[in-house]
Amino acid sequence: MRVVTPEANRPRLSRDLIVAAARSVADSTGLDSLTLREVARELGTGQASLYRHIADRRELLGLLADDLALGFPLADPALPPRERLPALWQSLHGYLSRHRWAARVIVDGEHTSRNAVPFVDSLLDCSAAVGMGPALAMRTYQAVYNLLLGYLLNEHPMGHDREGGQRPLPGWHVAGGQDAFCWAMRCLLDGVLEGRGDL
Amino acid sequence: MRVVTPEANRPRLSRDLIVAAARSVADSTGLDSLTLREVARELGTGQASLYRHIADRRELLGLLADDLALGFPLADPALPPRERLPALWQSLHGYLSRHRWAARVIVDGEHTSRNAVPFVDSLLDCSAAVGMGPALAMRTYQAVYNLLLGYLLNEHPMGHDREGGQRPLPGWHVAGGQDAFCWAMRCLLDGVLEGRGDL
């Protein structure tokens, strides 16, 4: 939908407005269609004007990742300690899978956004509550994070399909979505906790 | 002696030649630089000529993924059964991390290549050898595969870096590469095997 405002009181261009427009474009037509021309059109301005507020498309995607990280969940203290960690990861999975561009934008970015710090802190607290040391907690965080990204990317595949709609391989259908990730995530956490903690 | 090809010594264009050239371009300058123009230049032909053998760039990436899958490892029967599964995954990780474009080309593709069938069969054999049923083996395969993709994508990040070379976040450095993946993979497999096998 087009943010159409009378030219007189159209708000001044800003990074926030650009990011919001980019988000709207990505939500509705996907990350590949997120072009600076489209963002400019959504804002009713010229494409060159965007460069007054952002360095380039790379930075815009970074800002999008930052914006996304603002909504990362926190642990629920009402839950028993053992359940907090898996529940938090499940919550993050639910949040990220609501935006098909989320995993892509995260994977394309080199670093974790600073806005993710509260989430990670919350995660480390949960890890400490079940007896993990800081190093083990970080390693586990990285492991589940990578697992999550893998599942998200396979949930929203976008790529070179083979000819026709042929099924991948006979008998290869596996349950996807929330359930599959949660099962794998719990197995991974179990494996970490049952392990002799060699770290 | 008579030269069979009436043309110059340049061999006829074919899908295989195109894929080989694409692979060489991706290996040396990365997946983003893998343009049809560059592949054509590498082959000394016009870009339009490629379309005689491939449908479009999407298909070329698919062929690249197929070519990659041809080199997937198989289980080592000399190993004790318990070790075959982790060793096979470690071997796949080593193979894929040798090409920085590998994870990207796999993630962009919608389906697993048919050329990966021997690898997956080998994997399922290993799973059966440690007492996993077919459904559990498939679920586990999917889980470790997604974990692997996550690690590979973070090993070869290419994206919107934040301003300057600032470290991600203080104290956030975690060991990457082979070790980190292997640790996580073994934890995941342990978690699956120690689990009460609710599948």
Next chain:
DNA sequence: ACCTGAACACCGTTCAAGT
């Protein structure tokens, strides 16, 4: 019949010219 230069419709980015 087979191939391909040149064109087309995009893209990110820049800059001289507008206000």
Next chain:
DNA sequence: ACCTGAACACCGTTCAAGT
């Protein structure tokens, strides 16, 4: 001083014209 239309250098893809 601020903004932006138009241009530039790319990209994937197509097609009429070459051989």
